[in-house]
Amino acid sequence: MIVINRRLGPFSIGETQAKVEALARPGQVVLSTSPTDGESFGSLIEDYPAVSIRVIYLTGGRGKAGLFAVDTTSPEYRTKSGIGVGSTVQQVKKLGAYCDSLTSCSIQGADGGTSTAFILDKTGARVIRIGIGAQFN
Numbered sequence: 837m838i839v840i841n842r843r844l845g846p847f848s849i850g851e852t853q854a855k856v857e858a859l860a861r862p863g864q865v866v867l868s869t870s871p872t873d874g875e876s877f878g879s880l881i882e883d884y885p886a887v888s889i890r891v892i893y894l895t896g897g898r899g900k901a902g903l904f905a906v907d908t909t910s911p912e913y914r915t916k917s918g919i920g921v922g923s924t925v926q927q928v929k930k931l932g933a934y935c936d937s938l939t940s941c942s943i944q945g946a947d948g949g950t951s952t953a954f955i956l957d958k959t960g961a962r963v964i965r966i967g968i969g970a971q972f973n
Contacts, residue, residue, distance in 0.1 A: 837913065837914070837915075837916075838913050838914060838915045838919070838920060838952075838966065838968075839915075840915065840931065840943050840952045840968075841943065841944075841945040841950040841951060841952050841968060842950065842968070843968070844889060844906040844907070844908060844913060844966065844967075844968050845887050845888075845889050845906075845908070845912075845913050846859040846860060846887060847859065847860075847889060847891060847903060847906050848903070849903055849904070849905075849906070849950055849968060849969070849970050850902055850903055850970070851902070851903045852902065852903070853880070853893055853902075853903070856884075856891060856903060859887075860884045860886050860887045860889075861884070861886055863882030863883055863884045863891065864882060864883045864884075864885065865880065865881070865882055866881040866882060866883055866890070867879070867880070867881040868880045868881075870895075871895075871896050877894045877895060877896035878894075878895045878896060879892055879893065879894055879895065879904075880892070880893040880895055881893075888908055888909070888910035888912060889906055889907070889908045889910075890906070890907050890908070891903055891905065891906050892904045892905040892906075892969070904969060904970050905967060905968065905969030905970065906967065906968050906969070907965055907966060907967035907968070908921065908965070908966055908967075909921055909964060909965050913966070915931065917930075917931070919931055919963075920963070920966065921963050921964060921965065921966060922962060922963060923954075923962065923963045924961060924962055924963075925941060925954075925956060925960060925961055925962070925963075928941045928954045928963060929941065931943060933952075933954060937960075938956065938959075938960030939955065939956055939960065940953055940954060940955050940956055941953070941954040941956070942954065945971075948971060949970060949971055950968065950969065950970050950971060951968070951969060951971060952966065952967070952968045953965075953966070953967045953968075953969075954966055955967070
């Protein structure tokens with residue numbers, strides 16, 4: 837299930853790493869960075885092959901990790917109206933997505949805090965990846 841600007845599969849933006857791993861076994865670390873001078877956070881990117889989802893956690897502040905972004909290339913996940921990987925750009929536009937190029941469409945959250953991106957194939961016709969992420973304000 838995809839809930840625009842909130843959820844992809846079992847994961848919701850803002851969840852802790854512990855909660856994510858309770859839902860889908862520990863992930864496979866792709867990249868881990870530590871806070872550097874002048875930055876208050878690091879990042880951790882993990883793949884969860886059991887659910888075909890990649891996640892990005894922001895880390896910092898006593899080692900707590902919050903889910904910052906999720907994405908998938910799996911056609912398994914769909915919105916209530918059936919939009920997902922493999923959908924056409926016309927179908928995505930019916931959700932209210934803004935398509936600024938031949939490469940992607942997006943839906944910005946009402947509060948500006950999250951957005952959902954639909955990455956398109958080389959022809960700009962079909963969705964090949966979907967991502968949901970928090971925004972820096």
